[in-house]
Amino acid sequence: MSASLIYDLAPIGSIVAWSDGTPRPPERHKKKLAAWENRNSEGRLIRKQGKRGIGNVCLTPDFTLHEGDFGAGGIIAIRIHRTFSLDTHPTSKVIERPLLDHVRVFDRAGDNAELVHLAVNRQTAEEWLTRHGYPDAVLDEVTADEVAADHVEGRAAV
Template structure:
């Protein structure tokens, strides 16, 4: 599936994998393995941004995936996000959509909002917000239509 199909069909909060189609090198080849891992992996879809125009240039739009957090004892020291243009030549696949009834916590409302947490229900989302303090946060429940739309993994890329 192409990045533009993920943009169109996958709901925010889905687990998405990306791949360049090459086989994983053996562990003993550290540099080759590190290079392969930048072009093959998975993460949670946290943001979608449509095409923008700046002068004569039109950017193709992009999607951002949260890959991993580094830290310890409930403290995040570094977050790894991967951003892919909608014109990316990689192959994408929805591994798992967000569960029906789960609640997404965005850093703010409106366009350009980024997913900061996916809770099991509204009460859990509100409890998380009390602890993490996002003053402009917006809560959004995952609907049945969104969960159903994400089951398109077998569809051919356009």
């Protein structure tokens, strides 16, 4: 699946894997394996941004994936995000979609909102919000229409 299909068809909260198509090197080749893992991984889709301009520069639409967190003792020190523009060429596929009645917690309303948590229901999302500092957070339930949108315009969103 291309980056533009991920942008068009995958709902926010989906787990997306990407690959450059090269085979995984053996474990004993530590540096080659680390480089391969940098080009072949997966993450949760947390944001989609449309075409926008900054001065005279026009930026293409893109999407951002959350790869993981680093920290200790329940404190996140570093968040790893990866942004793909629609003209990138890795092969991607949706591994997992948010389920019906899951609730997405966005950091704010609007086009630049970013998913900060995916909860199994509204009560869990509200409890999560009481423990985390997002005063402008917006809750968004996954609808039956999104779950049923596996086929759009004859293209499968797998």
